[in-house]
Amino acid sequence: MPGRDYSLTGPEAARAQERGLADATWFRPAIDPDRLRALSRRSNGRAAVDTLLWLGLLAGTGLWAWFARGSWWAVPAFAVYGVLYSGTADARWHEMGHGTAFRTRWLNDAVYHLACFMIIRGPTVWRWSHARHHSDTIIVGRDAEIGAPRPTTRRQIVVMFLGVPGTIQMIRRTVRHARGRLEPDVLSFVPLGETRRVVREAQVFVALWGAVLALAVFTRSVVPLLYVGLPSFYGIWLMVFFGLTQHAGLQEDVLDHRLNTRTVLMNPVFRFLYLNMNHHVEHHLFPTVPYHALPALHREVADQLAPPLPNTWAAYRELLAATARQAVDPRWEIPHRGVPAVPAADRAAIDTGTRLWRQAPGGAGERGGPGLDLGPADTLAPGELRRVDAGNGTFVVARVGPSEYRVANGLCPHGRAHLADGVLMGCEVECPKHNGRFDLRTGQATRRPAREPVTVHPSAIVGGRLRITDWP
Ligand code: FES
Known part of the structure; x- marks a missing residue:
């Protein structure tokens, strides 16, 4: 054959x-x-x-x-x-x-x-x-x-x-x-x-x-x-x-x-x-x-x-x-390798390292006011990344210092992986899929295969909550 x-x-x-x-x-x-x-x-x-x-x-x-x-x-x-x-x-x-x-x-x-x-x-x-x-x-x-x-x-x-x-x-x-x-x-x-x-x-x-x-x-x-x-x-x-x-x-x-x-x-x-x-x-x-x-x-x-x-x-x-x-017979496959069954319905819900603020009490988008609310700032530890879904957008929030936060669009421009599943190194985030990197201060791609910049958003802490300040 x-x-x-x-x-x-x-x-x-x-x-x-x-x-x-x-x-x-x-x-x-x-x-x-x-x-x-x-x-x-x-x-x-x-x-x-x-x-x-x-x-x-x-x-x-x-x-x-x-x-x-x-x-x-x-x-x-x-x-x-x-x-x-x-x-x-x-x-x-x-x-x-x-x-x-x-x-x-x-x-x-x-x-x-x-x-x-x-x-x-x-x-x-x-x-x-x-x-x-x-x-x-x-x-x-x-x-x-x-x-x-x-x-x-x-x-x-x-x-x-x-x-x-x-x-x-x-x-x-x-x-x-x-x-x-x-x-x-x-x-x-x-x-x-x-x-x-x-x-x-x-x-x-x-x-x-x-x-x-x-x-x-x-x-x-x-x-x-x-x-x-x-x-x-x-x-x-x-x-x-x-x-x-x-x-x-x-x-x-x-x-x-x-x-x-x-x-x-x-x-x-x-x-x-x-x-x-x-x-x-x-x-x-x-x-x-x-x-x-x-x-x-x-x-x-x-x-x-x-x-x-x-x-x-x-x-x-x-x-x-x-x-x-x-x-x-080139179509023959090893039938089963003892892979534990994961019900299809559970797959989408599996925690892949991302924490959604939206799911937490007091999560994103629950407060009004100017800009876009991303949730309570102090629940994110220094060095942590978090995915936030709010205002029809998906963002990655990084706490890069004791009181310094960076916010960017959450999907990698290279292959649309969630950057919050990646690794934070100083002010750089590394994408979980191909190890491309982005500078969260400028959005610039700093490591291939990422080449296009990611959009970064100005943010501020208002009343203990992190907000994107330029959200329309
Ligand atoms: S999906 Fe992010 S570097 Fe490829």
Whole structure:
């Protein structure tokens, strides 16, 4: 039976739109907003330790390989170096791309660009591709990151582990981009204003590869290429090993991450190499939570999720059995993964981290007078966000200081997520869906994929109640 068209510009793309699967609303479990805020807290310390350990191991194995060159010890040394260089860079670009690992933004960006180079991913292309992946996870015709399109045979899985075709494809794509040629799929998710950046980044990658190649020719040695370039072939298997556990064999075209994403319990070494992305369901549900807090997040919401796979072997048993059946019948789905039933009627009422003032006594809109009443100010603690529905509008209210409040339109201009479900960092709010950020003093978008500003409103406290002062 033929498979579906997984391109982003073919008939499946139109079909996904027609079926309401594009940019749709997804299931999110109930979680206490205070707990979610605590889990979403960023820390430079933890990310610095993990990143320095990773870079230290990379440097250590690189030195080992250097001193072992010419002997058989160079084989295991380069094997470990290559895995650390390429296989583990996947989790690093990913986490840094969400901007959640470090609290300091430039540290996320620096490691993001380094890891993107190591794993041959154009930084801008993958930033936008990954935003799409979070909007439309495993929606055929929308998601550019479906790792195991159906049918995926055992042979194709073995080829993925060998890494050669996938890496050659990424090199070709980079060279094409460096020449200014962007594929229709890429243009379907990268905004036009960002295409020049895509080309420039690809040109930098090609220039760096050219420099390493020139060094190899000049020294008449393959060793420089064993450090930069070839690890993307011989070390990539670890990325495939972890990556396939995320979604392979699970349901397509559903709006519930519990049905199309796996959480797999892994040992501490795997969790370090993979930056806890084995908690993949939790990551998709709450992308604002940094990798180090995902195990704690799992404990918070586990009773609303499918039981996690007990180990990597169990995940492979499930995914290999499913892909084998789908190789014969691409429409076959794993029927039930033990996902707890949530009555449809309850889904809309589930608390996703938002607190509506309207529902509280003395809530918004209950008082008259000039402007728009948003409710009692002192029920919002410093550092808290709150959604307020009043006067036919939806607002996000942030208490950014002991007596300083900021008010903005509540829906993210990028994908219409409720900003009150996000994270407040100083005067910036981070969107819960794709980690875009806005300065609540000016409304300016300060982090992609958010680009359009959000409207901010002047406010004042009158008689202990917060009011938008310029409301008509
Ligand atoms: S919905 Fe995408 S950044 Fe807000």
